[in-house]
Amino acid sequence: xxxxxxxxxxxxxxxxxLVEAGADEAIGEIPVDRTAPAPAAPRPAPAELxxxxxxxxxxxxxxxxxxxxxxxxxxxxxxxxxxxxxxxAANSVEDLRQTLEDFDGCPLKATATNLCLFDGNPEARIxxxxxxxxxxxxxxxxxxxxxxxQLLDRMLTAIGLDRSRVYITNLLxxxxxxxxxxxxxxxxxxxxxxxxxxxxxxxxxxLLTGGMSAKTLLNRSEGILRLRGRWDDYRxxxxxxxxxxxxxxxxxxxxxxxxxxxxxxxxxxxxxxxMERVGxxxxxxxxx
Ligand code: URA
Numbered sequence: 001x002x003x004x005x006x007x008x009x010x011x012x013x014x015x016x017x018l019v020e021a022g023a024d025e026a027i028g029e030i031p032v033d034r035t036a037p038a039p040a041a042p043r044p045a046p047a048e049l050x051x052x053x054x055x056x057x058x059x060x061x062x063x064x065x066x067x068x069x070x071x072x073x074x075x076x077x078x079x080x081x082x083x084x085x086x087x088x089a090a091n092s093v094e095d096l097r098q099t100l101e102d103f104d105g106c107p108l109k110a111t112a113t114n115l116c117l118f119d120g121n122p123e124a125r126i127x128x129x130x131x132x133x134x135x136x137x138x139x140x141x142x143x144x145x146x147x148x149x150q151l152l153d154r155m156l157t158a159i160g161l162d163r164s165r166v167y168i169t170n171l172l173x174x175x176x177x178x179x180x181x182x183x184x185x186x187x188x189x190x191x192x193x194x195x196x197x198x199x200x201x202x203x204x205x206x207l208l209t210g211g212m213s214a215k216t217l218l219n220r221s222e223g224i225l226r227l228r229g230r231w232d233d234y235r236x237x238x239x240x241x242x243x244x245x246x247x248x249x250x251x252x253x254x255x256x257x258x259x260x261x262x263x264x265x266x267x268x269x270x271x272x273x274x275m276e277r278v279g280x281x282x283x284x285x286x287x288x
Contacts, residue, residue, distance in 0.1 A: 076185045079105030083189050087196035093122045096193060096200075100173055106189045108182070112174035114141035118197065124167040125280055127203040128152070129194070131171055131212045131250065132182060138175035143168050148252035152209070155251065155264065159272040160281070167201055169194065171213045187216060199238055204278045206234055206243050207271055210250030218245060224253075229267045231274070244278075246271050 082105050090096040097117050103109070116133035119142045128144075136146035144152050156162055172190050176182050198206075208214040211224035218232045228249055233242035248267040249260055275281040 076189070079189045080192070083192040087192040090196055091200075093118060093197055093200060096196060100193060106172075106174060106186060108172065108174035108176055108186055111177045113138045115173055116141050116143055116170065116175070117173055118167060118169040119143050119145070120163045120167045121165060122167060122201065124165055124201070125204040125278075126161070126166045126207070126275070127198065127201055127205070128166055128168045128207045128209060129171065129213045129217065130168070131210045132179075133170060133172070133175040134179055134252075135175070143170050144251075147255060148250070151251040151255060155268055158265075159268050159275070167197075167203070169197055171216055182212075187212075191216070195236060198234075198236055198243070202239060203243060204280060205271070205274055206245035208245055208247045210253070211247075214245075214247035218247070224249060228263060229270065231270070244274060246274070 083103070086099045086103060087096065090099050097115070100115050100117060109115075112133070116137045120128075130143060130148075133143060134146050134148070137143055137149070143149070152168075153163070156166065171187060171194060172182050173193065176186070206217070208217060211227070214224055214227045215221065217234050218227070220227060220232075224247060227247040230247065232245050232247070234245040235242050246267060248271075249264045254261050254264055272281065
């Protein structure tokens with residue numbers, strides 16, 4: 001490969017534009033020009049002019065023709081089945097960490113630097129579920145350690161919590177390249193591992209930060225601005241009781257839209273009242 005640096009202003013401007021748009025990772029060795037016209041498909045020769053040898057052999061008439069599932073779909077559903085089986089076999093969050101370190105069914109792992117599973121206390125009864133690791137989380141292998149995480153810490157402090165009293169995880173355990181939105185297949189393959197964490201912790205309350213985790217776990221289609229502040233029940237396939245869950249605005253969104261902190265504060269007050277109702281407020285203040 002040619003490693004010379006380019007000083008072509010147009011190339012540099014295009015690169016700057018890509019970085020600003022979030023493409024901050026190279027995921028292939030060879031650049032692909034997606035603006036190039038597709039190569040023209042070879043025209044089929046008229047049947048009477050084609051060389052006999054060039055004609056496709058007719059399938060044997062007795063061979064049954066089975067519709068084939070597209071290869072990608074098959075691989076994705078196999079990975080999901082593996083994810084279900086492996087997650088169910090893990091008996092602690094540290095088991096899950098080892099399982100995920102060995103699991104290759106989520107394509108995000110190939111571009112991420114580190115697995116980013118959880119931070120906080122695996123015995124906590126309050127669980128906070130974000131969306132996906134960003135650049136700093138990817139580097140450190142822990143959720144919510146970048147600027148959004150620092151704001152989350154301040155939000156927790158405001159209601160008497162800190163990381164020793166909560167368990168923090170994400171919908172996805174590897175960073176999507178350039179922080180792009182994850183695909184439904186990437187969410188689906190990570191979900192069994194998130195569900196297993198919820199099952200192992202059996203939390204009394206869930207705080208869902210951001211639309212993606214709220215919509216996925218609560219099976220809703222509305223955006224976060226509609227869902228936030230409204231308590232809902234999260235129903236786990238293997239837990240008897242529903243878990244009260246509060247969707248709220250994502251701290252990364254609050255950093256971009258500080259005026260919305262007022263709404264987030266209302267949500268936090270509501271969460272703190274729920275902590276009192278379920279007997280977690282004293283523990284949060286260290287009295288238990
Ligand atoms: N945003 C998230 O949703 N999770 C993180 O871990 C970091 C940023």
